[in-house]
Amino acid sequence: MTRTVPERSSVSVTDPTRSTAPPAAASSHEDGAAVRSQTPRRRRRFGTPRTWVRGGGLTSLLFLLPMLLIFGAFSWYPIVRTVIMSLQHTNLVQPATWVGLDNFRTVLNDPLFPIALKNTGYFALLALIFGYPIPLAAAVLMSEARRFRGIYSALAYLPVVIPPVVAVLLWKTFYDASPQGVFNSILGWVHLGPYPWLQSQSWAMPSLVMESTWANAGGTIIIYLAALTGVNRELYEAAAVDGAGLWHKVWHITMPQLRGVLLVTLILQIIGTAQVFLEPFLFTSGGPTNSTMTIMLLIYNYAFGNSLGGDYGAATALSLMLAGFLALLSLVYLRVTRSWST
Amino acid sequence: MATTEARLLTDRQAPDTALVSSADWRRPAVRYGLGGAHIVLLVLLFVAGLGPILWLAKAAITPTSDTLSTPMALFPHGGTFDNLRHAWTDLRVGRYFWNTVVLAFGSWLCQIVVATTGGFALSILKPKYASIITGLLLTTLFVPAIVLLVPLYIEIVHPPVVHHSFVNSYWAIWLPAGASAFNVVLMKRFFDNLPREIFEAARVDGASGFRMFFSITLPMSRPILGVVSIFALLASWKDFLWPLLVLSDTNGQPLSVRLPAIQAQTELGVFLAALFLASIGPIIGFLIFQRSFLRGSGLSGAVKG
Numbered sequence: 001m002t003r004t005v006p007e008r009s010s011v012s013v014t015d016p017t018r019s020t021a022p023p024a025a026a027s028s029h030e031d032g033a034a035v036r037s038q039t040p041r042r043r044r045r046f047g048t049p050r051t052w053v054r055g056g057g058l059t060s061l062l063f064l065l066p067m068l069l070i071f072g073a074f075s076w077y078p079i080v081r082t083v084i085m086s087l088q089h090t091n092l093v094q095p096a097t098w099v100g101l102d103n104f105r106t107v108l109n110d111p112l113f114p115i116a117l118k119n120t121g122y123f124a125l126l127a128l129i130f131g132y133p134i135p136l137a138a139a140v141l142m143s144e145a146r147r148f149r150g151i152y153s154a155l156a157y158l159p160v161v162i163p164p165v166v167a168v169l170l171w172k173t174f175y176d177a178s179p180q181g182v183f184n185s186i187l188g189w190v191h192l193g194p195y196p197w198l199q200s201q202s203w204a205m206p207s208l209v210m211e212s213t214w215a216n217a218g219g220t221i222i223i224y225l226a227a228l229t230g231v232n233r234e235l236y237e238a239a240a241v242d243g244a245g246l247w248h249k250v251w252h253i254t255m256p257q258l259r260g261v262l263l264v265t266l267i268l269q270i271i272g273t274a275q276v277f278l279e280p281f282l283f284t285s286g287g288p289t290n291s292t293m294t295i296m297l298l299i300y301n302y303a304f305g306n307s308l309g310g311d312y313g314a315a316t317a318l319s320l321m322l323a324g325f326l327a328l329l330s331l332v333y334l335r336v337t338r339s340w341s342t
Numbered sequence: 343m344a345t346t347e348a349r350l351l352t353d354r355q356a357p358d359t360a361l362v363s364s365a366d367w368r369r370p371a372v373r374y375g376l377g378g379a380h381i382v383l384l385v386l387l388f389v390a391g392l393g394p395i396l397w398l399a400k401a402a403i404t405p406t407s408d409t410l411s412t413p414m415a416l417f418p419h420g421g422t423f424d425n426l427r428h429a430w431t432d433l434r435v436g437r438y439f440w441n442t443v444v445l446a447f448g449s450w451l452c453q454i455v456v457a458t459t460g461g462f463a464l465s466i467l468k469p470k471y472a473s474i475i476t477g478l479l480l481t482t483l484f485v486p487a488i489v490l491l492v493p494l495y496i497e498i499v500h501p502p503v504v505h506h507s508f509v510n511s512y513w514a515i516w517l518p519a520g521a522s523a524f525n526v527v528l529m530k531r532f533f534d535n536l537p538r539e540i541f542e543a544a545r546v547d548g549a550s551g552f553r554m555f556f557s558i559t560l561p562m563s564r565p566i567l568g569v570v571s572i573f574a575l576l577a578s579w580k581d582f583l584w585p586l587l588v589l590s591d592t593n594g595q596p597l598s599v600r601l602p603a604i605q606a607q608t609e610l611g612v613f614l615a616a617l618f619l620a621s622i623g624p625i626i627g628f629l630i631f632q633r634s635f636l637r638g639s640g641l642s643g644a645v646k647g
Contacts, residue, residue: 064459150632246361250361
């Protein structure tokens with residue numbers, strides 16, 4: 001009895017619609033009777049504050065509170081805010097003004113925009129060519145290893161653990177364009193190079209992709225390895241009885257059963273590479289001559305760059321366009337692949 | 343040597359339900375081809391996975407002049423610990439290391455509190471509006487992080503209710519870290535699979551929601567708590583862009599933000615030593631908790647799929 005009083009009062013504070021309930025009745029019997037006579041229908045649908053508390057409503061709300069507060073403040077509110085900001089001119093000092101689709105027009109007319117778009121697409125394509133088949137082949141091979149399995153996966157995963165900033169800065173040292181650079185001296189052993197790596201417009205992007213593939217392949221390998229344990233192994237036996245060779249088994253049993261995972265990792269990789277930022281930012285700052293300027297880097301420059309900077313409208317407009325494009329792509333992708341898999 | 347080994351293995355295990363059956367293993371083409379492929383793969387993984395880290399470790403204790411002139415030579419003029427000492431004290435890597443630890447710990451705590459309580463409420467307590475909240479939660483999974491960047495930044499600089507800038511406050515890192523829908527979904531899925539009978543029995547015995555949370559759910563969720571913790575700590579250790587934006591005071595910045603800033607005016611050997619010190623923490627953590635790392639990585643694929 002002593003416990004219900006503070007709980008009840010806290011409810012009536014949080015919920016103003018309950019103010020019709022009689023305040024602090026003498027006994028619980030009277031309280032219930034009074035409510036029943038006042039609002040018989042509402043009680044059946046929502047219950048009184050007391051039954052709500054008794055039924056665990058308050059406990060549920062208390063448990064949800066941290067999540068609702070954190071997500072409200074740092075996820076749901078900013079998402080809505082992005083849409084609003086993309087239609088406004090904001091500079092944090094004067095009040096924001098509505099400008100319609102001006103920000104979108106600014107971005108689309110920016111000569112850097114088509115360059116960034118092309119570079120991001122190029123990065124995604126190269127990452128797909130380098131980074132998609134290698135983890136798959138490695139995982140299939142690793143899952144057939146009869147010894148040292150733990151060592152294989154630990155070695156493959158190690159680069160994922162290295163902080164990306166460290167990885168990029170380390171590879172920047174490796175990419176030293178002088179003949180004494182790490183990669184150039186290794187290639188020098190077989191009389192290749194020296195190559196310009198990050199300093200040439202045509203070499204810069206593939207160099208970025210190589211580091212990115214190295215840094216991310218481990219995670220994909222582990223996902224494939226997990227998926228491979230789910231492959232129906234009895235089919236292998238049946239296929240062996242039917243005289244199927246190794247390649248047949250890989251192609252006709254392993255791959256079809258991995259199809260779901262393969263389709264997901266493909267779209268996830270595309271979504272991930274479309275948002276590439278760290279590599280161009282730290283390796284080249286978008287150079288040489290904008291050859292590694294990506295969409296994300298352009299967004300960063302709009303909002304926080306030294307020369308442009310502070311154009312939050314353009315930044316949010318471009319990030320919304322990117323998000324919209326990726327959402328559309330995923331939707332189309334899901335539609336298309338669904339009809340494939342059936 | 344290799345052949346006897348292979349034969350011993352095939353005789354001992356002979357799993358016919360493997361992709362490569364024991365019959366396959368007996369064929370010389372498969373045995374040598376696959377055995378060779380495995381050796382090549384192992385060597386490649388050694389070179390790619392361990393090579394850069396070993397080189398970094400070597401460069402951290404090699405004089406700068408040697409690393410510059412002959413980067414692939416192994417200690418042509420002996421080793422030195424000067425680089426590491428300079429990095430730790432003169433570059434104040436120790437200080438930034440501590441900042442990184444504090445940031446990671448706070449982000450971890452916030453993520454664990456949000457994910458466990460939220461997952462518990464959505465999975466076990468299930469109020470009527472739970473499905474709406476779950477829906478809202480799932481939509482955030484599909485929103486790329488970049489969409490949040492600018493409005494979040496402005497929210498930190500000019501918060502809407504409290505008119506006090508949170509720039510340079512660690513709360514600006516800790517609290518937004520909690521908004522990870524991925525963690526909540528992972529927790530919720532785990533709780534969904536706990537046996538319902540236990541909670542029914544507890545409810546009959548009059549256990550409150552808090553009692554069920556602290557005495558039943560949390561003790562049963564150790565594996566998933568480990569996975570979420572590892573990913574929370576690792577993600578925080580790796581984070582770069584967000585701390586770069588909201589922590590402008592160099593004294594409070596983590597390693598990931600400081601390292602690119604100090605690169606230009608630092609001697610190469612000392613800088614590489616700093617890089618080594620920055621990566622040693624996660625590497626040791628991985629070697630100790632390898633299982634949880636790999637399990638969690640596989641899980642993340644399952645959730646995304």
